[in-house]
Amino acid sequence: MKDSGKARSVTVSDVAREAKVSKATAARVLGGYGVFSEKVYEKVMAAAQALDYRPNELARSMTTGKSGIIGVVVGDIENPFFSYAVRGISDAARAAGLNVILANSGEQIEAEKSAVRVLMGKRVDGLIVTPAESRDIAHLRDIHRSGRPLALLDRALPDLQVDTVTVDDRKAAMRATRMLTAAGHRDIAYVTAVDSDRHEYRDLEQVYTSSVRERVEGFLSVCREAGIETPERLVRLGATSPEETRTIIQALLSKADRPTAILASDSLVALEIFRHIRYMGLHIPRDISLITFHNADWTSVTSPPITVIDQPVYALGKMVAELLIRRLKGEKRPPERVVLQTSIIERGSVGPPPPSGR
Amino acid sequence: MKDSGKARSVTVSDVAREAKVSKATAARVLGGYGVFSEKVYEKVMAAAQALDYRPNELARSMTTGKSGIIGVVVGDIENPFFSYAVRGISDAARAAGLNVILANSGEQIEAEKSAVRVLMGKRVDGLIVTPAESRDIAHLRDIHRSGRPLALLDRALPDLQVDTVTVDDRKAAMRATRMLTAAGHRDIAYVTAVDSDRHEYRDLEQVYTSSVRERVEGFLSVCREAGIETPERLVRLGATSPEETRTIIQALLSKADRPTAILASDSLVALEIFRHIRYMGLHIPRDISLITFHNADWTSVTSPPITVIDQPVYALGKMVAELLIRRLKGEKRPPERVVLQTSIIERGSVGPPPPSGR
DNA sequence: GTGAAAGCGCTAACAA
């Protein structure tokens, strides 16, 4: 049955035989647990060396129940926001001697469920998830219930009391929006990749991604406080791909009462918006102002550079991993909800609205 | 010994007992192998449902020897080049029902070895690696020898006959360099993140990253063919971080015979170069020309947009994964070396060298 | 300090 010629790997038994000790003794020195004499140690190590022994982590995990892996499910690894956060997670994991296994949900709840199922099947020691939807979290409850630690990244779930690290999304959105209203804008669009059943925004109830929901809430409240009527008319959902974003921004900018400012929910959306604005021959900030979440690389090298909401992305990943790891190590404490602060980096993409008429 | 209250998970035996069949029978329907009657199927499934059975992939892997995981070791997941390639790998893996476990080498050979060791220990079904160094590949040989398939991404290893997918680095560098010499440049710098023992470039023998070595070769050959003397004087190694890059570019641009054009080996390096050029008050392409490898997002939105060597990054990842997967499925064939074609996207960052004097 | 033996949860012969 075994693939032709594939050398069977050398096991503890092999080493034991070679070293002329029992399997248990060999296992002890090889696994670095229990007690053994100096002499035995030497013999076993020599044998292991000679045979080129490599431990089978799988078998080890089988008996110990620990895999040394933490599972991470993010929305979209191609989004630099997530890849940077994952870097934070990886660094923290490595520091603790753990490995990371990464899965993409593509922000699809079904893919998220499947990823969670697979990772749980692999008996990861713990999970970090950026939940795509706040209404469908049975699979996350299951993790928690099964006793394996779960931590949430970037998105809180009111109904799930687990370690969570987010940023002050609402406050950030409010500050950005206020910057826009203070500059005189009255027609401000909010564009996000998060989608809903109907694509059209009607009310907050549709927005199941907590971070975005908070942002939209903050955005709307500042608009209202500035006396802007029905600010929700300019909220756009579903900018899930460059193509979708282009369609949305195209429609937005060809409106009679087109917005004089746009707040973008992530840097991928903002990039497409920036491109399209330029493509239409409009100038930032003369014709239109732009602020985006996430201090992505490109935002500082455009002309003008883009004013951004700077999220501590790396720290976000690092912290959530550290919380999880502490729990893995057996620390008992009530779930923590950490909210990291954002700041606005003012660059050149915000100005007063164009003279009028349009 | 078990963590207080942590519910022991339900096993095949539990389901078998509940369904009043033998363990083997339950295992057959649960594992979806062998044969069984409709009636038994129903009973077992009902029992599994009732008990909320979740298969233990670990145990499954133990006996089958297959983990359903492919291990990937890349240089730097934060580099969009790699994250996009990884996306290609993930997509191909998912399509084949496999999972991906990702590790970062940070381009450090020791970290790469450690990552390989860990992944092999986890008994991944196969590995995809972007080898950091071509001189130290014993650990890669070991993989190959152990019978598990190995495939190389972006960097070939002459001494290792395994499936490899790269791009035509030399040709790409030649084309880009020719574009620069054709515009009249005689002082062209090549800046790469790849480091060597002495930082200073002396000869090709120092460059152990095959892709970069090919590029430098191509670059130098075109320079020489254009009659440029000692073009290697402007080759710079070790732009491993924004800080290092800044130091390098700073030194480069303050030289008396400072280059009038720069060829950047990746988009991270290019971004820092772009920033510094602008910081020094120089204009592209009036004062200095710039071409970079990798059609990163930001290169199209700067003013001027940057001329780039467009690598089929996603395809690179997808293809290498597909080659590996075919081997996983048992396909026997000699190792393949696929070389994908690049193209140059001409944008606005190349012009003639400034009038003279400087 | 060392060894013998049981068992983790599953798959895979082999019988029945």
Place this chain on the structure above:
DNA sequence: TTGTTAGCGCTTTCAC
């Protein structure tokens, strides 16, 4: 078609 019996490679009692 179903059941019995061995393991996979390791850790972990429990004796000695």
